[in-house]
Amino acid sequence: MPRRPRDPGVPASPSEYFGTELRACREASGLSRPQLSERLGFTPQWIGQIESGNAAPSEEFAQACDTLFGTNGTFFRIWEWIQELGKLQVLPPGFRPYAEAEGDASYVKAFAPLLVPGLLQTPEYARTVLEVGQRAGKIEELLAVRMERQVLLTREDSPWFLFVLSEYALRRMVGGREVMCGQLERLRDLANEPHITLQVVRDDAPVYQASGFVLLDFKERASMCYMDSGGGYGPLLENPRDVNERAVAFDQVRSAALPAGDSVRFVRTVLEGL
Numbered sequence: 001m002p003r004r005p006r007d008p009g010v011p012a013s014p015s016e017y018f019g020t021e022l023r024a025c026r027e028a029s030g031l032s033r034p035q036l037s038e039r040l041g042f043t044p045q046w047i048g049q050i051e052s053g054n055a056a057p058s059e060e061f062a063q064a065c066d067t068l069f070g071t072n073g074t075f076f077r078i079w080e081w082i083q084e085l086g087k088l089q090v091l092p093p094g095f096r097p098y099a100e101a102e103g104d105a106s107y108v109k110a111f112a113p114l115l116v117p118g119l120l121q122t123p124e125y126a127r128t129v130l131e132v133g134q135r136a137g138k139i140e141e142l143l144a145v146r147m148e149r150q151v152l153l154t155r156e157d158s159p160w161f162l163f164v165l166s167e168y169a170l171r172r173m174v175g176g177r178e179v180m181c182g183q184l185e186r187l188r189d190l191a192n193e194p195h196i197t198l199q200v201v202r203d204d205a206p207v208y209q210a211s212g213f214v215l216l217d218f219k220e221r222a223s224m225c226y227m228d229s230g231g232g233y234g235p236l237l238e239n240p241r242d243v244n245e246r247a248v249a250f251d252q253v254r255s256a257a258l259p260a261g262d263s264v265r266f267v268r269t270v271l272e273g274l
Contacts, residue, residue, distance in 0.1 A: 016053030
């Protein structure tokens with residue numbers, strides 16, 4: 001008689017949780033792994049790997065489990081959880097808390113003195129930025145996550161956005177003329193969206209703020225601020241005093257920026273000059 005597998009204990013990851021639930025459903029149904037294999041069309045070895053948490057399930061496998069066990073989408077929801085966690089794990093640790101909070105914001109205010117913010121970047125611009133200091137194999141993963149974050153701009157319940165960019169960020173030649181033309185065209189087009197405001201701080205404006213940052217306001221929780229350390233990954237500020245200081249700094253920068261209409265015309269001027 002085959003030895004009963006060791007009780008996995010408390011799952012340490014979503015994949016292990018999926019495996020634990022799969023094993024519980026299989027045993028409650030009185031099915032062996034070979035029998036489950038026949039029902040689902042996946043090998044017993046693969047099912048064993050999933051039950052032990054050593055392999056991540058596919059979307060097809062999760063849906064097949066829900067159909068067989070009548071679990072009303074439970075396995076599919078766990079699969080989605082695994083996908084979301086995988087995306088976060090690709091990100092640098094310092095950026096993950098911000099990425100998790102960003103989707104819940106009702107108002108996003110960002111100041112970008114060096115580069116076009118990630119939420120506004122074209123794939124070509126983003127790839128050029130991400131290539132600096134990254135392993136080749138990781139660039140595609142980071143690019144995919146960055147582009148997926150931009151769904152926030154077009155979501156039905158999208159936040160309000162206010163982006164303040166420096167003239168330097170607009171004129172900085174990232175990836176060559178073709179890439180910059182595409183990026184400036186995207187900024188011009190996004191600025192026409194009713195929930196997105198774009199303003200530009202000219203180089204000769206009477207204000208100096210070296211570090212970029214993003215303020216997140218929420219409907220039911222305190223505001224927070226993510227500090228962009230010169231293109232790196234800075235801390236997420238949650239202390240009200242720290243956040244208020246950044247909010248004041250943002251207001252100062254914005255007060256020196258061109259009005260929204262003039263800013264869009266300035267973007268067009270830079271674009272025509274390329």
